[in-house]
Amino acid sequence: MPPDPYAWIDQTLQAIHRADWYRSVQAVSGSPGSVVTLEGQKLLNFASNDYLGLAGDERLIQAAIAATQVYGTGSTGSRLLSGHRELHHRLEQAIADLKQTAAALVFSSGYLANLGTISALVGARDLIVADQYNHASLKSGAALSGATVMNYPHSDLTLLRQQLQQHRSHHRRCLMLTDSVFSMDGDLCRLPDLLAIAESFDAMLLIDEAHATGVLGERGSGGVEHFGCTGRPLIQIGTLSKALGSLGGYVAGTAPLIDLLRNRAPTWIYTTGLSPADTAAALAAVQIVTQEPQRRQRLWQNVQILQQMLQNVLEHFAPPTWKLLPSESPILCLQVEDAATVLSLGRQLRQWGVWAAAVRPPTVPTSRLRFTVMATHTPDQLQQVAIALQKLALGACHP
Ligand SMILES: Cc1ncc(COP(=O)(O)O)c(C=O)c1O
Structure with missing residues (x-):
């Protein structure tokens, strides 16, 4: 058999899978906003870059x-x-x-x-x-x-x-x-x-x-x-x-x-x-x-609220290995042990109705859940995230 010059592609994909680095797309349907439908499931959206909620304006x-x-x-x-x-x-x-x-x-x-x-x-x-x-x-x-x-x-x-x-x-x-x-x-x-x-x-x-x-x-x-x-x-x-x-x-x-x-x-x-x-x-x-500077003001209020919620969860419920990375922006990252953990946490959050990005190497040096806040998140929605985060942290401490 002659050598297959494309064989390396399958081998590389297998290596990516083994490292838990494999990535694929997921379809969002309907318009963008603080709530989106991802593959049929309605989720609170903490995964977009639509900070001011203008993409659906x-x-x-x-x-x-x-x-x-x-x-x-x-x-x-x-x-x-x-x-x-x-x-x-x-x-x-x-x-x-x-x-x-x-x-x-x-x-x-x-x-x-x-x-x-x-x-x-x-x-x-x-x-x-x-x-x-x-x-x-x-x-x-x-x-x-x-x-x-x-x-x-x-x-x-x-x-x-x-x-x-x-x-x-x-x-x-x-x-x-x-x-x-x-x-x-x-x-x-x-x-x-x-x-x-x-x-x-x-x-x-x-x-x-x-x-x-x-x-x-x-x-x-x-x-x-x-x-x-x-x-x-x-x-x-x-x-x-x-x-x-x-x-x-x-x-x-x-x-x-x-x-x-x-x-x-x-x-x-x-x-x-x-x-x-x-x-x-x-x-x-x-x-x-x-x-409309008021949009920006709402965004920063929401950032403060989520930041406090994350700090509270870390202080009272989460394993000591979790860490909130220093942030001065609407991007809030919860660093966890490894790629397999962040993938599993991301999946659990979705079961509880919250979508945050599970970011892993090679994109970043350490695995993390990345929450991005929007001006259009409501107090109720932020409260739902707090509850989901608490459950997530408790589950990680008492698997
Ligand atoms: C810091 C930074 N620079 C550049 C880009 C690329 O921008 P665009 O998505 O318009 O290509 C991005 C986002 O994807 C980014 O986060």
Whole structure:
């Protein structure tokens, strides 16, 4: 028999299963919200990134329908050829206003925004220093750029400084990369310190505001506003697909930066423009973010309530091995022993009507239940989670 060049695929899948790392999709039916139907079962939704509850908001839906009726379903070409619409320009202007930057550019996803921007800014002669816990899209962008990449342990700015002291002078340009809210932990980067370091080492600083836009800052502008760093020399990236309830990504910064990206970012130049429906929905969402601060206030009230509930469960009911990871965002993570435990806990929670993500290696170093809070969770719904968590913890102590 000739060798089968595809045999490794089955072998790899078996290895993934053995490690409890196997993943598959589950279908949600109906509209998004704080309650969803997952494979026929109604569940309280603590697994989405729809922090402000805008993905099912009637105003976004109507904006998407109206744009489709006017512009059709697709943009029909890349932005530099036939795919640019006035709607894209309006969204980019609205994002620049929200971020208080001179300009912005929308991409087809946040992932593509990171890939295209990083590879446009640095190349083989340059250095990237990056937080070890950064999102996969920052890591992929760094790899694609061809620059020398150095990761520093999560939020360890002493080591970051050491890396820069040793290596910065051997490279032409330097780009620092960080998440704003770390997506699988919920803590924040130390932006003012990172900016000071960037300044003293003649480095650019790129911050990924995917989980911060619409969530952090009084105006909902994100982590940059939260830390009082608006107007500082930064490259801000984010997504339209989380608090903004749509699809797509963006970069916000100076006019020359955006001009350069239009000429150098392959994931913007060589791909079809964002669809009219997604563009219009995101535009409606940016307007709501600035006009309805009460949504953000409700979100933060809910975050506090769930955080206290989780702490209470840990103090009184849970095994000592469980730990609430430090968080300053709507992402709250309960770290548990291992991948098999987190899978089993996730399944039990679902039996009691609560959906939270069971996150395992290789996505994260340790297994955890990841709860994401929404502005639209009601006090009753939060109470139901508290009860389910108590049962979960008691069950783990007395199996
Ligand atoms: C920190 C971070 N950056 C980028 C992305 C990618 O954004 P998108 O889903 O728009 O591709 C995500 C989310 O998936 C994220 O969590």
